[in-house]
Amino acid sequence: MVRRGAWLWLLSVVEGEGCDVLLHANVLRNFGQSSVADGSRVELIAQETSRGLQAVEVLSIEPSTTSAMPPIADLSGAATEDVERLPCCPPA
Numbered sequence: 001m002v003r004r005g006a007w008l009w010l011l012s013v014v015e016g017e018g019c020d021v022l023l024h025a026n027v028l029r030n031f032g033q034s035s036v037a038d039g040s041r042v043e044l045i046a047q048e049t050s051r052g053l054q055a056v057e058v059l060s061i062e063p064s065t066t067s068a069m070p071p072i073a074d075l076s077g078a079a080t081e082d083v084e085r086l087p088c089c090p091p092a
Helices: 025-030 080-084
Strands: 002-008 011-014 020-022 041-049 052-062
Touching: 002 052, 025 052
Parallel strands: 020 052
Antiparallel strands: 002 011, 002 041, 011 020, 041 052
16 A cells, blocks of 8 residues: 655655555665655555564655754854854764
């Protein structure tokens, strides 16, 4: 059965039906991807198993149209110049 929904961490939340579909990393790799960003739209084929719905094939993935990451609260009031001067890596 074909399912459509928004990706949320390890599960694809299916529109209209309120159920979750497990998308295993191996199924995702077969589609040619190793990860999916939160909020991406996913279309997949799922089957019912003893553990619930599981994806057996990914048909399409559309990137999220919302901001992927919220702003870092500690830096929300900082000037751009100050943020640019911060080190990229913590000191060893």
